[in-house]
Amino acid sequence: MRFEPGPRRSTKSTTLYRGRNAVDAREIDALAARIAEGRLSKATMDWLAGTTADLSEADAYKVQFAVHDRLAAAGMKLAGWKVAFAVPAQYEPLKLSGPAFAGLYQSGVRSSGAVFEKGWPLKAGVECEMVARIGRDAPAGGTYTADSIKAHVANLYCGMEVVENRYGDASKLGGPGRIADDVLQAACIVGTEIRDWQKLDFAKVQGRSEHEGKELAAGPGANVMGGAMISLAWLANRLIANGKQLKAGDVVLTGSVHPPQFLPGPGKARAEFVGIGGAEITVK
Numbered sequence: 528m529r530f531e532p533g534p535r536r537s538t539k540s541t542t543l544y545r546g547r548n549a550v551d552a553r554e555i556d557a558l559a560a561r562i563a564e565g566r567l568s569k570a571t572m573d574w575l576a577g578t579t580a581d582l583s584e585a586d587a588y589k590v591q592f593a594v595h596d597r598l599a600a601a602g603m604k605l606a607g608w609k610v611a612f613a614v615p616a617q618y619e620p621l622k623l624s625g626p627a628f629a630g631l632y633q634s635g636v637r638s639s640g641a642v643f644e645k646g647w648p649l650k651a652g653v654e655c656e657m658v659a660r661i662g663r664d665a666p667a668g669g670t671y672t673a674d675s676i677k678a679h680v681a682n683l684y685c686g687m688e689v690v691e692n693r694y695g696d697a698s699k700l701g702g703p704g705r706i707a708d709d710v711l712q713a714a715c716i717v718g719t720e721i722r723d724w725q726k727l728d729f730a731k732v733q734g735r736s737e738h739e740g741k742e743l744a745a746g747p748g749a750n751v752m753g754g755a756m757i758s759l760a761w762l763a764n765r766l767i768a769n770g771k772q773l774k775a776g777d778v779v780l781t782g783s784v785h786p787p788q789f790l791p792g793p794g795k796a797r798a799e800f801v802g803i804g805g806a807e808i809t810v811k
Contacts, residue, residue, distance in 0.1 A: 549583065549585075549586055550582070550586050555586065555589050555590050555593055556593055558578065558579075558590050558593075558707070559590050559593030559594045559596075559597055559707075560597060562575070562590070562594050562707065562708050563594050563597035563598050563601070565693070566594075566598060566603075566693075566708075567598070567601055567603075569646065569647055569649065569693075570693075571649060571693060571694065571695055572693055572694055572708070573694055573695035573696070575694055575700060575704050575707075575708060576694060576696075576699040576700045576701065576704055578704075579700075579701065579703055579704035579707055580701060580704075582701075582703040582704065582707065583703060584623060584624060584627075584702070584703055584706065586703070587702075587703035587704070587706035587707045588706060588769060590706075590707040591629060591630070591706055591707050591708070591709060592769075594707070594708065594709070595630050598632070603632045603633070603634055604632065604633045605630050605631065605632060605633070606631045606632055606633040606635070606636050606715070606777070606778045607630075607631045607636075607661070607715075607777035607778035607779050607780075608628055608629065608630060608631060608762060608766070608773070608777065608779050608780075609628065609629050609630070609631055609688065609709075609710065609712055609715070609779065609780035609782075610626060610627075610628055610751070610752075610758045610759075610761070610762050610779070610780065610781055610782040611626065611627045611628065611629060611705075611710040611782070612625075612626045612627050612702070612710075613626050613750060613751045613752045613758055613782040613783065614750055614752070617786060618702065621701055621702030621705065622701060622702055623702035623703075623706075626752065626758070626761065626782070627702070627705070627706050627710060628762055628765055628766070629706065629709035629710040629712055630709050630712070631712060631715050631778055631779075631780065632712075635689075635712070635713060635714035635715055636714070636715045636717065636778055637714055637715070637716050637717070637808075638716070638717055638718075639687075639716055639717065639718040639719070639805070639806040639807055639808075640807060640808070640809075641714070641716060641808050641809075642808070642809045642811065643689070643714075643808060643809070643810045643811060644811050645793075645811045647691075647713075648689055648690070648691030648693075648713040648714070648810075649691045649692060649693045650691060650692040650693075650789055650790075651689055651690070651691055651713065651789070651790050651796075651810050652689070652690040652691065652692065652711070652787040652788055652789035652790060653687055653688070653689060653690070653736050653738075653743070653787070653788055653790065653796045653798055653808075654687065654688040654690060654736065654780075654783035654785065654786075654787050654788070654798070655687060655734035655735060655736045655744075655745075655746075655783055655784050655785060655798035655799070655800070656686050656687065656688050656734075656751075656780045656781055656782060656783045656784070656798070657683055657684065657685065657686060657721070657748075657751075657755045657781045657800070658683070658684040658685075658686035658715060658716075658717050658718075658778060658779065658780055658781070659680050659682070659683050659684075659755070659759055659778075659779040659781055660680070660681050660682040660683075660684070660776075660777070660778055660779075661679055661680065661681060661773050661774065661775055661776060661777040661778075661779065662679060662680060662681025662682075662775055663678065663679045663681075663775055664679070664772060664773065664774050664775050665679045665763040665767075665772055665773040665774075666767075666772050667767045667772065670764055671760040671763040671764055672760050673754065673756035673757045673759075673760050674756075675760070676756055676759050676760040676763055677725060677756060679763070679773065680724075680759070681775075682720060683720070683721045683724040683755075684717050684718055684719060684720050684721060684804075684806075685718040685719040685721060685798070685799060685800050685803055685804040685805050685806055686715065686716055686717050686718050686780065686798070686806050687715075687716040687718065687736070687796070687797075687798035687805075687806040687807070687808065688712070688714070688715060688716070688780050688783060688787075689713045689714035689715075689716060689808065690710075690711035690712060690713055690787045690789075691711060691713040692711070692789060693708075693711075697711070711787065714808075715778060715780050716798075716806040716807075716808055717778070717806065718798075718804055718805050718806025718807070719803065719804020719805060719806070720804075721803060721804065727803075728748075729748045729751070729753075729754030729755045729756055729757075730747065730748050730749040730753055730754045731747060731748060731749070732747065732748040732800050732801070732803065733745065733746075733747055733748075733784075733800065733801040734746060734747070734748065734783075734784035734785070734798065734799070734800050734801070735784075735785075735798070735799060735801065736785065736788055736796065736797065736798045736799075737796065737797050737798075738788075738790050738791065738794055738795070738796045739794040739795060739796075743788040744785035744786065744788050745784070745785060746783075746784035746785040747784060748784060748800075750782075750783075750784045750785065751781060751782035751783070751784060752782065755781040755782065758781045758782040759779060759781050762779065762781075790810060793810050793811055794809070794810065795807060795808070795809050795810075796808050796809075796810065
């Protein structure tokens with residue numbers, strides 16, 4: 528069975544890639560078109576799990592980049608990138624070879640205190656992350672390390688990623704399907720600027736998220752590949768391997784200290800790095 532391009536609004540799940548090593552450019556474009564349509568219409572894409580059940584990681588990134596192009600053409604410009612699945616306990620159950628990356632959009636970059644009206648995100652969740660603003664391009668020409676990538680960072684902030692479950696039952700969506708659709712990304716919340724961040728012991732910082740004053744999850748900075756600068760260097764290298772690069776002005780979610788926590792209902796949510804600062808939102 529091959530994926531036919533064009534509008535398809537049925538929610539019936541159909542596996543398109545079973546038994547195949549790769550998908551062709553036409554199938555990639557058609558799947559990207561359908562994902563972009565779902566994103567723009569804020570529709571529940573409960574069909575995505577079945578459709579991408581046998582999609583490879585390599586093809587998942589091809590779909591992701593095609594989704595970026597389609598959303599950009601519709602006015603949703605990329606603002607930067609995010610790192611996801613920073614530890615084996617997150618990526619191995621999804622049958623991924625390692626961490627992943629995905630795009631952030633200008634429309635989703637918000638300051639702490641942002642209010643999200645009912646209807647979007649679709650079932651919001653939060654993650655406690657540091658946010659980097661890139662000050663200098665990180666082009667090809669060598670392998671970036673946690674030390675060398677620091678020269679490319681202009682500012683670092685305590686932040687929060689807002690994710691959304693736009694799939695009905697997100698647990699059914701595998702790793703490649705998540706990669707194809709920007710790994711549940713909805714928004715990037717920029718909170719307290721971290722002064723003298725170069726002096727931080729990134730592995731030892733403690734992050735936590737809460738909803739209406741009740742803690743949802745917590746974890747150390749070591750959960751982010753050993754530290755936020757390690758994950759940022761990894762991202763710089765992986766982008767180059769995929770023909771892209773970190774650019775001056777990019778906003779980067781460096782990875783969460785804990786798995787996504789979907790909110791039990793409306794209210795205020797906060798993510799913080801203990802003793803450093805935080806970011807908060809209100810979901811109506």
